[in-house]
Amino acid sequence: MSHNRPMLDVARQEITSAAGTWVIKVGTRVLTHADGTLDMERITQLAEEICLLRESQHRVVLISSGAVGAGMSQLGLATRPTDVAQLQAVAAIGQAQLIKVYDETFRKHGHVAAQVLLTADDLNSRTRYLNVRNTLRSLLDYGVVPILNENDTVAVDELVVTFGDNDRLAALVTNLLCAPLLVILSDVDGLYDGDPNSPDSKLIPTVVQLDERVFSWASRQSEGIGKGGMASKLDAARIVTSAGENVIIASGRQPRILRDITQGHLVGTLVMAQGKPISPRKRWIGFSAQTSGAVQLDAGAGLAIVQRGRSLLAIGILGTEGKFRKGDLVSVCDSNGMEIARGLTNYHADEVERIKGLHSYRIAQVLGHCPYEEVIHRNNMTVLG
Numbered sequence: 001m002s003h004n005r006p007m008l009d010v011a012r013q014e015i016t017s018a019a020g021t022w023v024i025k026v027g028t029r030v031l032t033h034a035d036g037t038l039d040m041e042r043i044t045q046l047a048e049e050i051c052l053l054r055e056s057q058h059r060v061v062l063i064s065s066g067a068v069g070a071g072m073s074q075l076g077l078a079t080r081p082t083d084v085a086q087l088q089a090v091a092a093i094g095q096a097q098l099i100k101v102y103d104e105t106f107r108k109h110g111h112v113a114a115q116v117l118l119t120a121d122d123l124n125s126r127t128r129y130l131n132v133r134n135t136l137r138s139l140l141d142y143g144v145v146p147i148l149n150e151n152d153t154v155a156v157d158e159l160v161v162t163f164g165d166n167d168r169l170a171a172l173v174t175n176l177l178c179a180p181l182l183v184i185l186s187d188v189d190g191l192y193d194g195d196p197n198s199p200d201s202k203l204i205p206t207v208v209q210l211d212e213r214v215f216s217w218a219s220r221q222s223e224g225i226g227k228g229g230m231a232s233k234l235d236a237a238r239i240v241t242s243a244g245e246n247v248i249i250a251s252g253r254q255p256r257i258l259r260d261i262t263q264g265h266l267v268g269t270l271v272m273a274q275g276k277p278i279s280p281r282k283r284w285i286g287f288s289a290q291t292s293g294a295v296q297l298d299a300g301a302g303l304a305i306v307q308r309g310r311s312l313l314a315i316g317i318l319g320t321e322g323k324f325r326k327g328d329l330v331s332v333c334d335s336n337g338m339e340i341a342r343g344l345t346n347y348h349a350d351e352v353e354r355i356k357g358l359h360s361y362r363i364a365q366v367l368g369h370c371p372y373e374e375v376i377h378r379n380n381m382t383v384l385g
Contacts, residue, residue, distance in 0.1 A: 293322025
């Protein structure tokens with residue numbers, strides 16, 4: 001490996017220096033050995049780099065995988081369990097060890113860690129979402145480094161909705177806090193235009209727009225004990241950049257990686273913000289809450305919402321899907337069935353079916369009342385990137 005430092009990039013220097021709060025996600029493969037057990041030395045190194053970030057007045061939230069690997073190390077297991085109950089037990093054992101290693105390193109440098117375990121429902125419920133945000137903000141105000149992970153002990157696919165991987169959790173927490181920067185540390189150097197192991201593939205230093213070509217470079221296959229591949233990292237980047245923030249995907253195994261990012265060195269892949277930051281409430285509507293159904297629009301209504309910033313009127317609706325109620329979050333899909341927005345509906349699904357395709361003045365004639373002219377008001381809608 002070359003000892004030359006990577007080149008500096010002015011845009012990165014501006015982004016990292018202006019980001020008062022960083023969300024850093026560290027993947028399983030960064031924190032574990034090839035056999036899946038915990039790499040104590042690497043965790044200690046990353047914790048020391050986070051301490052340097054804190055000392056440069058950056059507030060840091062850490063999303064850390066590795067609980068199962070830590071549990072395997074504690075129990076002396078050579079292979080990752082496949083039984084759900086055993087896997088959850090190993091994660092519970094490992095989570096305590098993982099936090100202990102981080103906390104011991106932070107305390108050596110005068111910093112304190114806090115553990116926060118979440119399920120997807122915590123960010124789906126508006127009340128719980130706000131409670132999580134208030135707690136994290138209070139921890140940051142105290143100068144603490146919150147360490148977050150999915151609550152693997154209770155989050156089972158068969159029982160509740162899960163985040164799927166910590167990349168998505170990191171993106172949702174970034175939006176929750178309106179943090180200007182998400183750093184995703186993986187076992188690859190960033191996004192390549194082909195197989196990262198191929199000498200013909202090139203690292204993409206900057207992504208200005210997350211289009212189909214960019215997503216075509218990512219493989220959705222994952223190997224080993226990690227749950228997310230590059231595709232899940234780009235999905236996370238889409239969530240964050242659509243809300244107006246920036247994302248850097250880089251190698252967590254590269255020495256000094258966080259210091260290099262802080263100084264604006266040209267490392268990893270920078271995914272640029274797609275427009276201006278949106279409000280906290282619209283971030284919850286667009287990315288955190290779960291939808292209860294969908295409405296499909298004609299071409300004219302789709303253009304009015306995406307290009308002209310209009311509310312959704314009954315006249316532009318072709319049909320509905322699901323049994324959503326008034327106040328529920330629904331997907332807004334174009335005439336081809338592609339989701340273009342999400343919003344809180346003013347009407348039940350059966351009411352929308354009765355008034356679809358009608359002018360607003362006819363709603364009272366059909367329903368006997370007209371509490372709202374809009375099916376979804378623009379203020380309660382988030383257009384997706």
